[in-house]
Amino acid sequence: MNAMHTVSLDQDRRRPGWPELGMAILAAAVLYLAGSVIAVKLPDGSPVSPGQANFLVSGLAPLGAFAVAVLLRLRDVRPFGVRRVRAGWLLVGVAVGLVCFGLSWPVSAVFDPFFPGSEGVQQSYRDAASAGPLSLLVTIALGGLLTPLGEEALFRGVFANFLFRWGSWAGVIVSAAVFAVAHGINAIMPLAFVVGLANGLLLRFSGSLWPPIVVHAVYNSTSILYHGITGT
Template identity: 50%
Template sequence: MLYSGGIVLLVAFPASTPALEGIAQLAFSGLAPLSVFAVVVLVRIRGLGAFGIRRVDAKWLLVAVGFAAACLAVILTFDKIVASLYPNVDDAQGDLRAASEAGLATLLGTIALGGLLTPLGEEVLFRGVFARFLQRWGTWVTVLVSAFIFALWHGINLVFPSAFLVGLCCGWLLCRTGSIWPGVVLHAVYNTSFLIIYSTE
């Protein structure tokens, strides 16, 4: 209901410029899952550790940065191949590109929302809630199904492969560490890198 209401509001009251529309979308993509997570926590009345919010060895945060770099390399290569084969294809990121290119202040706001808030919100929901729920059926189910749900949320478009790849890595890190924080770091580094790349294109 929270997600649906937010989507309706974004569609019914579009921002005045593509850049502001991109910022609004990023704010929604971070705040909506955090709101859903808060509802889940209140309903379940469980400690936050049950949702993967627990300390983790610093080495796993470094592993997460390495995974982010690997994901970035794979997806940039994939995007170049797609662009060469289909030069006019819509990558579904136009508003985010506009927000990243609208000046330093807007770029910093975009990074705060898309590079920090969104990864936190999406990881507590997709890994902290969905993936932790799926862990009763084993690692493969946890990693694959949570990654697919995460990618599907991003839509059937050119973002789907990158979201699925990031979801696979974040799910695997959750299963290995029991913590969402490596996934948050991976997600944050990946998103921030793309936003910076968009700003320089």
């Protein structure tokens, strides 16, 4: 066995494995379900709007699942991509996030006809963004920062890093597909797939979760700000 093969095996052992993946999926399912039930039962007049509650669940549930995966065996966040990265990669993340936001119009124009009746899927998010300055700020904090942190930790930190043992394209494409389907079979799915592809590539080339988190945060925050300003 040569030295390079030994290094490869050592890297695979330090990646998330089947136990981490299985427990992350189980924990995510339980946390998403519990959070969704709580969000649905919010009383009328609650200071937290339905859209903000959904963003809160979308951030905390995957973060909880990520924590379960980390604590199971490895007990180290570095195999999941939580590593320092050069500032240049973060700037690339900002640029890619803006490009993805710009692509949302042509992607929607192509794929929306395949998903009739799903136009209102994200209406609660739009309502939260356009309900006033304070609501807009809270929505950006939850949907533009917390949600990207949680979703990238789960879908890139756990899923993609698990899949990289079968090659770069397995990690990039399959994790993007899982990420897209997790958003539902609706008009959001193609947009989520585009963001997922970009973030899988950034994770693979940078070796860090932070550039994908930046992409996701820029994309979500810009989208929320756009809806908040335009009211659409």
